[in-house]
Amino acid sequence: MADARGTPSPWIVQWAGLVPAGATVLDVAAGGGRHALFFADRFHPVTAIDRDTSALPERADMERIQADLEDGSPWPLPWPQPGRRFGAVIVTNYLHRPLFPALLEAVDRGGILLYETFMAGNERFGKPSRPEFLLKDGELLELVRGRFSVVAYEARLISEPRMAMVQRIAARRL
Numbered sequence: 001m002a003d004a005r006g007t008p009s010p011w012i013v014q015w016a017g018l019v020p021a022g023a024t025v026l027d028v029a030a031g032g033g034r035h036a037l038f039f040a041d042r043f044h045p046v047t048a049i050d051r052d053t054s055a056l057p058e059r060a061d062m063e064r065i066q067a068d069l070e071d072g073s074p075w076p077l078p079w080p081q082p083g084r085r086f087g088a089v090i091v092t093n094y095l096h097r098p099l100f101p102a103l104l105e106a107v108d109r110g111g112i113l114l115y116e117t118f119m120a121g122n123e124r125f126g127k128p129s130r131p132e133f134l135l136k137d138g139e140l141l142e143l144v145r146g147r148f149s150v151v152a153y154e155a156r157l158i159s160e161p162r163m164a165m166v167q168r169i170a171a172r173r174l
């Protein structure tokens with residue numbers, strides 16, 4: 001179901017069924033929370049983190065964390081439970097490579113990583129266009145190699161919600 005704060009990505013909707021019922025979900029750089037809400041509506045305990053949580057609705061079943069993920073602080077952040085892991089980690093339309101190790105580590109064994117963002121070639125269609133914001137060819141596959149089992153992967157041009165080059169992966173932690 002679409003939410004006023006944005007329609008969930010078809011990739012996330014397609015592979016959400018991999019996330020075990022009731023598993024905890026971390027939405028990284030959650031924005032308006034379109035995916036946090038998607039999973040909360042499906043009875044997952046959700047944690048949504050962003051430097052600006054003003055667009056994230058307040059819900060009893062959703063933990064909101066306001067934090068700058070790029071200020072060099074150790075991550076996971078000084079949460080109540082250091083080393084906390086999740087049944088699924090969701091990242092869409094966000095790339096900060098220094099976070100990669102922590103993102104992978106935040107996925108529980110058997111848990112799911114759903115990651116989708118822009119890749120090289122997107123500069124033809126607009127922003128993001130700087131290399132630091134664009135995945136390289138095969139980068140998500142390389143990222144999870146040896147640590148996750150890849151369920152699905154795509155690198156392709158999409159036309160909705162607008163023309164863009166994206167790379168996306170659904171993978172289960174070994």
Ligand SMILES: C[S@@+](CC[C@H](N)C(=O)[O-])C[C@H]1O[C@@H](n2cnc3c(N)ncnc32)[C@H](O)[C@@H]1O
Nearest residue numbers: 029030031050051052067068069070092093094
């Ligand atoms: C393009 S939006 C994507 C939002 C959401 N993932 C989605 O797909 O709907 C990028 C998000 O990254 C967040 N963000 C950017 N830099 C950040 C930082 N240093 N720390 C935490 N969040 C950041 C922004 O606030 C914004 O909500």
